[in-house]
Amino acid sequence: MSKPKSAYSIPGKKQKSDTHIIVVWVDNEAGVLARVVGLFSGRGYNIESLAVAKVDQKLNISRITIVTTGTPQVIEQIKLQLGKLVPVHKVADFMRGDKKIIFKEMALLKIVGNNIKRNKAIKFCKKFNPVVLDKTNKSLVIQITALRREIDTIMNDLKKTGLVSVSRTGAVAMTRGAEIFK
Amino acid sequence: MSKLYSGAEIVFKCLEDQDVECIFGYPGGAVLPIYDELKNHESIKHILVRHEQGAGHAAEGYARSSGKPGIVLVTSGPGATNAVTALTDAYMDSIPLVCISGQVPTHLIGTDAFQECDTTGITRPCTKHNWLVKDIKDLSKIIHKAFEVATTGRPGPVLVDIPKDIQFQKTKYVNSIKRKKLNGKIHNKFNQGEIDQLVKLMVNSSRPILYTGGGVINSGPKASELLRELVSLTGFPITSTLQGLGSYPGDDNQFLGMLGMHGTYEANNAMHDCDLMINIGARFDDRITGKIDEFSPKSKKVHIDIDPSSINKNVKVDLPIVGDVSEVMLSVIKTLKKKNPNFASSNKEKTSKWWEKISKWRSVNSLNFINSDQTIKPQHAIQRLYELTKDKDTYITTEVGQHQMWAAQHYKFNKPNRWMTSGGLGTMGYGLPAAVGVQIAHPDKLVVDIAGEASVLMTIQEMSTAVQYNLPIKIFILNNEYMGMVRQWQELLHEKNYSESYTAALPDFVKLAEAYGCVGIRAKTPDELDEKIKEMINVNKPVIFDCLVDKEENCFPMIPSGKPHNQMLLGPNDQKENKITGKGKTLV
Numbered sequence: 126m127s128k129p130k131s132a133y134s135i136p137g138k139k140q141k142s143d144t145h146i147i148v149v150w151v152d153n154e155a156g157v158l159a160r161v162v163g164l165f166s167g168r169g170y171n172i173e174s175l176a177v178a179k180v181d182q183k184l185n186i187s188r189i190t191i192v193t194t195g196t197p198q199v200i201e202q203i204k205l206q207l208g209k210l211v212p213v214h215k216v217a218d219f220m221r222g223d224k225k226i227i228f229k230e231m232a233l234l235k236i237v238g239n240n241i242k243r244n245k246a247i248k249f250c251k252k253f254n255p256v257v258l259d260k261t262n263k264s265l266v267i268q269i270t271a272l273r274r275e276i277d278t279i280m281n282d283l284k285k286t287g288l289v290s291v292s293r294t295g296a297v298a299m300t301r302g303a304e305i306f307k
Numbered sequence: 308m309s310k311l312y313s314g315a316e317i318v319f320k321c322l323e324d325q326d327v328e329c330i331f332g333y334p335g336g337a338v339l340p341i342y343d344e345l346k347n348h349e350s351i352k353h354i355l356v357r358h359e360q361g362a363g364h365a366a367e368g369y370a371r372s373s374g375k376p377g378i379v380l381v382t383s384g385p386g387a388t389n390a391v392t393a394l395t396d397a398y399m400d401s402i403p404l405v406c407i408s409g410q411v412p413t414h415l416i417g418t419d420a421f422q423e424c425d426t427t428g429i430t431r432p433c434t435k436h437n438w439l440v441k442d443i444k445d446l447s448k449i450i451h452k453a454f455e456v457a458t459t460g461r462p463g464p465v466l467v468d469i470p471k472d473i474q475f476q477k478t479k480y481v482n483s484i485k486r487k488k489l490n491g492k493i494h495n496k497f498n499q500g501e502i503d504q505l506v507k508l509m510v511n512s513s514r515p516i517l518y519t520g521g522g523v524i525n526s527g528p529k530a531s532e533l534l535r536e537l538v539s540l541t542g543f544p545i546t547s548t549l550q551g552l553g554s555y556p557g558d559d560n561q562f563l564g565m566l567g568m569h570g571t572y573e574a575n576n577a578m579h580d581c582d583l584m585i586n587i588g589a590r591f592d593d594r595i596t597g598k599i600d601e602f603s604p605k606s607k608k609v610h611i612d613i614d615p616s617s618i619n620k621n622v623k624v625d626l627p628i629v630g631d632v633s634e635v636m637l638s639v640i641k642t643l644k645k646k647n648p649n650f651a652s653s654n655k656e657k658t659s660k661w662w663e664k665i666s667k668w669r670s671v672n673s674l675n676f677i678n679s680d681q682t683i684k685p686q687h688a689i690q691r692l693y694e695l696t697k698d699k700d701t702y703i704t705t706e707v708g709q710h711q712m713w714a715a716q717h718y719k720f721n722k723p724n725r726w727m728t729s730g731g732l733g734t735m736g737y738g739l740p741a742a743v744g745v746q747i748a749h750p751d752k753l754v755v756d757i758a759g760e761a762s763v764l765m766t767i768q769e770m771s772t773a774v775q776y777n778l779p780i781k782i783f784i785l786n787n788e789y790m791g792m793v794r795q796w797q798e799l800l801h802e803k804n805y806s807e808s809y810t811a812a813l814p815d816f817v818k819l820a821e822a823y824g825c826v827g828i829r830a831k832t833p834d835e836l837d838e839k840i841k842e843m844i845n846v847n848k849p850v851i852f853d854c855l856v857d858k859e860e861n862c863f864p865m866i867p868s869g870k871p872h873n874q875m876l877l878g879p880n881d882q883k884e885n886k887i888t889g890k891g892k893t894l895v
């Protein structure tokens with residue numbers, strides 16, 4: 126690669142990236158999601174998935190769960206930059222593999238096909254708490270909750286059984302045991 | 308029942324309660340109710356600028372030179388978008404600004420109404436926080452909160468967008484100023500353990516250096532005093548970033564000059580070879596560090612900063628201390644005095660070899676240049692300006708380019724808040740309106756904008772503002788007819804292909820001055836320079852000073868980007884300069 130004639134330095138060595146789940150508690154006010162998302166896009170951080178909803182009616186607080194990848198330095202910056210936003214109350218961060226944390230993502234899967242295919246589809250989903258939300262003699266809507274990777278896999282499996290549409294939430298997270306996020 | 312006030316009245320009640328003395332603004336449809344109310348508030352002076360960018364930079368100049376937040380008032384749409392450059396500039400350099408913008412009436416928001424734009428959307432990434440006021444009941448609370456956010460922690464700009472209907476509506480006024488200067492976003496949590504660790508590092512170091520930045524200025528005049536005490540107590544050498552100049556006397560023997568891309572040989576080499584680097588309120592910017600992988604390889608690094616996100620962002624440090632630099636320095640001084648009462652003397656021996664090395668670097672005299680008796684050398688012009696104004700408590704602003712770097716190198720600042728320059732964003736056109744703001748804050752002081760002929764044309768219209776308010780600012784143009792900094796890079800990196808860096812058809816600056824109703828002065832030769840500078844100082848009117856300088860002078864020393872600190876290019880006096888060929892050249 127030829128060296129660019131740049132007013133800036135050339136990039137140094139890159140560290141290894143890891144996937145992290147970042148949980149942010151924010152005031153549920155206009156523009157707050159844009160601030161959080163804008164911080165990610167503006168600083169070149171990536172967002173793998175995002176889940177947001179109000180969790181405290183009285184204090185008007187929303188909880189945002191963001192799955193992202195980055196080097197340790199980048200993850201540290203993300204947390205500190207988020208912490209500086211005025212409507213942000215607290216920020217927590219976990220590695221994807223952290224055993225003390227439960228991560229879950231929900232998916233709605235629509236299957237169109239004959240009886241055999243539909244039954245097969247339910248069987249594939251067995252491990253992931255399948256709930257049949259809608260049923261006709263041609264179709265099924267199945268709800269499952271699982272890890273992101275598991276849902277990726279099952280979507281692949283279900284291709285054979287007539288999967289026509291998928292809707293997924295982003296991942297949400299919760300600590301195991303009596304502890305709560307600090 | 309308590310009195311009801313209109314939104315426009317509430318804006319002024321808030322400004323009065325915040326002790327605001329002046330606002331920089333420009334009217335328009337969406338702020339007319341506020342302008343209508345202006346006449347009822349005598350304690351607040353409005354400065355009518357000629358472009359909203361000028362209002363923003365003027366407010367920055369006011370804020371930097373006074374330590375108080377700068378206030379900007381603009382209309383919706385183009386008024387707000389014109390202010391964006393100044394807001395971004397203030398964001399990058401941590402300057403407290405409160406910008407109030409008008410917005411179309413609430414019921415028209417989202418309809419692409421006349422002069423509507425998504426002001427809070429556009430300014431979100433260039434403010435610490437911004438608000439769209441949707442309910443008159445929130446107005447006073449939001450404005451007071453805006454002041455709090457702008458001025459506490461690491462300072463910065465904020466914006467409050469007020470729809471026109473809200474300016475007319477009425478409600479009660481609540482003064483909700485927080486006297487306690489604390490919000491959830493301020494981090495002053497350092498502990499004695501960290502201070503003890505720092506003192507231990509200081510005691511054990513034989514090659515220490517203090518590297519100080521704009522944080523020392525932002526922390527207030529007390530910080531500069533404490534810094535001076537710390538330096539004299541420790542006997543350590545000190546260098547400063549562009550933004551930190553003035554927090555420590557520029558003519559003191561322990562001061563190594565500015566560091567970084569155009570910093571001195573001694574400052575950069577000391578940064579590279581030190582064993583202990585204490586960063587006080589600076590941010591390891593890429594113009595400072597050069598090549599990150601080879602930045603100061605042998606040192607333990609300590610970083611004192613109020614913004615935790617500044618720490619470990621660019622450079623990994625060994626001891627981070629999050630806090631207001633004044634308070635941290637105070638603790639360090641106290642601890643040092645208590646634990647090592649004769650530190651200075653014991654330290655002298657320990658660092659004597661280090662100081663010898665520094666003297667050697669100093670003797671290179673890296674700011675030297677070949678003077679001429681035919682043409683005015685730009686460095687010489689700054690040196691003369693300095694000599695002729697140093698006894699006057701002069702305030703200096705700059706534009707962006709070579710002249711800015713020469714000003715930083717050759718003008719010696721002895722006090723904080725005397726030096727206003729756009730560092731982070733590097734905004735050409737900053738200096739003239741900034742000088743307007745400085746002169747408003749300090750009516751009796753000498754205020755000089757050290758300018759380039761290209762930069763100054765970006766906001767030259769503010770001369771009209773200076774004339775209107777009798778602000779005797781001096782625009783000292785180092786006129787090389789080139790975008791000199793661009794030309795220098797083209798010379799060094801792009802085979803002297805001077806693509807579009809020459810400005811043909813420059814105006815006659817003397818006539819331009821006269822057209823604005825101020826005084827124009829031109830200096831052509833070194834012989835007449837002093838006389839003309841004196842003439843400029845003695846005129847009690849705004850002056851445009853057209854100083855015709857060498858057109859092809861380059862700014863040295865220089866660390867080419869992508870190079871570590873110990874590989875600097877020195878000026879034409881030094882042979883090394885001839886070696887910038889091949890690989891080194893492409894890396895700049």
Ligand SMILES: Cc1ncc(C[n+]2csc(CCOP(=O)(O)OP(=O)(O)O)c2C)c(N)n1
Nearest residue numbers: 708709710733735759760761762790791792
């Ligand atoms: C608004 C803006 N546009 C472009 C630049 C890029 N730039 C940096 S320095 C410079 C040339 C400045 O020329 P002049 O004001 O004459 O100063 P000199 O370098 O000649 O002293 C330019 C174009 C900038 N910093 N700001």
Ligand SMILES: [Mg+2]
Nearest residue numbers: 759760789791
């Ligand atoms: Mg020029």
